[in-house]
Amino acid sequence: MSHEAQRFKGQIEPRHRGRKTHICASCDFPIAVYGRCAPCLHAYCLTCATSMTQCIICHARITKLERIPKDAGVFISPLTLQSFRTQADLASHAQKLGAQLMQLMGGGTGGMPSMPQLAVMQAGQQQGWKPPPPPLPAGGFGRPPPQHMPRYQHGVAARPQQVHPQAQQAPWPRQAGVPS
Structure with a gap:
């Protein structure tokens, strides 16, 4: 096998300083040859x-697959994990x-709400609106026990007294031939 074929087969080369090595999101191995899915990129x-058959990140159906050698260079967005050919x-x-995020945040600059948003927020506070309480921690601390669980007294579950079915029967009959 030639050196060129070994390189694209998936052999791990020594990592060069300043050069990124991308890891496959499916198998967690370093990528030697990229397979770029279309239309999701x-x-x-x-x-x-x-x-x-479908992308494991966005679940879009893969219609086309583009083979990109590692040397060609792929730039991957850290937020969306989409790949691009050029920087x-x-x-x-x-x-x-960034523009979409700013629109979602209300269009304000620096993360501060705009004046109309402040007016709406203050009107909501004057009407007695309160944010919902924070969720309770996992494990149910602060909640009463469910009705199906027994109540505990001094660390021991208080159970109703049950009498064993054999204890309700008459005492053992005397065996024949055994003196009493």
Whole structure:
């Protein structure tokens, strides 16, 4: 097998300083050859990508698979895990995401609410609106016990007295031939 074929087969090369090594989200191994799924643009190792019918990240149906060698360079968004061929495409993707996040946050700058939002918030506080209480911790601390559970007295469960069925019967009959 030639050196070129071994390199693309998946052999791990020594990591060069300053060079990123992406890990496949499916098999958790370093990626030697990328398999880029369309239309979602998520990238996996080629072996995992060829075996998938739908993306495991977004569950979109894979219609096309693009084979990208490691040397060609792939830029992956840390937020959406989508892959891009150039750094400029990744930068424009990041700007679009930033604009979408700002719209979702209300369009204010610096994370501060805008003046109309403050007016709405103050009107809500004047009407007696309160935020919901925080969720109770796991394990049920602070809640009464369910009705089906027994009540505890001094660390021992108080159970109703049950009499064993054989204890309710008459005493043992005397055996024949045994003097009393």
